[in-house]
Amino acid sequence: MTNTYTETYTIPYYDCDSEGLLKIPMLIKMMIRTSGNQSDSLGVGAELLKEFNVNWIITQHDLKISELPRTSDVVMVTTQAESYNKYFCYRRFWLHDSNKNELAFMESTFALMDVTTRKVHAVPDEVILPFQSEKIKRIKRGEKIPEMNETTIKRSFDVSFWDIDDNHHVNNATYPAWMMDSLGYDFLISHVPTRIIVKFNKEIRYGEAVESVVEEIKEQETIHQIKSNETLCAEGLIQWKKR
């Protein structure tokens, strides 16, 4: 069992939707923050990454939600660098309420991007060894997202200044925000996701025009594509339940 790292947060009202439930993009950001803070605590933060001219990017999230916390709730976020291979690092995140009930669990795949070439860079030992995570050979591909047959809904977005993160591209948490947003207020206010898979294929930069395409494949299941200039930049699958 490798190191885990836990932080406690109080959910601010402004990270919640109009009904007081934590917004999904904020849940993902809160989780990712914990991994950044774990890196800092182990002395493998931004400064070391700069020496290699790299920064962390995310290639996949698989988030399972049993219950979303509400405004002012105190929650604990735990993360663990589970395993890694030459190019990919596999990380787990848990969200617990103050009584230690599990509210959500996410498995994410991280990689290092060369900041100049924008290409994936092999993971240096100096960056990964302090996490004491398991070195593996295989590449975990995660669940396959069904192919899209019929587009039922499309919505266009222009990248906003506020979407751009320190990698100078659209933050990973914006993609599920765009995916969900195309389903509209009435649906989102009456449903809540139980599972969200997002696979990232290509970064999106400022100035790009983005299309969020949706197909409902089952009663409570939607598949999603985020496209820029007809290029598939991310795909997703979301399972829903009634609020």
Next chain:
Amino acid sequence: MTNTYTETYTIPYYDCDSEGLLKIPMLIKMMIRTSGNQSDSLGVGAELLKEFNVNWIITQHDLKISELPRTSDVVMVTTQAESYNKYFCYRRFWLHDSNKNELAFMESTFALMDVTTRKVHAVPDEVILPFQSEKIKRIKRGEKIPEMNETTIKRSFDVSFWDIDDNHHVNNATYPAWMMDSLGYDFLISHVPTRIIVKFNKEIRYGEAVESVVEEIKEQETIHQIKSNETLCAEGLIQWKKR
């Protein structure tokens, strides 16, 4: 001197822009959160407001910034309910760094909206007296925003699910986000606001198409309009300096 109320926060990386400075909409949200928490601490929070079928809305912000905090900085937000008249409550906010240097100061005007009729409701004594703020007769109108002559830039936005707050309308902090966003990445990454005035005229609901219109009136000064269906919903003035 009426009661003040202070809270300490650590700035999360995800509330900062690509260069690590706190995003303006997040600064405003952090400040407003403090006033909500002060209300809760005095027993005049959401439950009491529900008895009157009202909720707080904001009609004006005047924010002066000397320096923006960065990722992981520890800051203190202080608020004070300064004075009020029949319909409006005037509130002050301060942002300090951990050495008690003042980083920002905001004066905001609050009113109560009847949640059913969406009209302004007179401020009940039960809601305002616990703040021990001064009762005044006059209405503070704040600085006048120059009229717009020439539109240099226009950008369109669709209201997002994520913009809607517990008043079921676009959150006040989204308006300066739209105003600033229409100036584009290159400008925003090389400039930082020193003063932001926003005056709110009409609420915006989900499904509306919004236009953010800008005119540069001086070297480092822009004026802004947020319109929906040709109706002026908010106007703003922003003063800038080079980063």
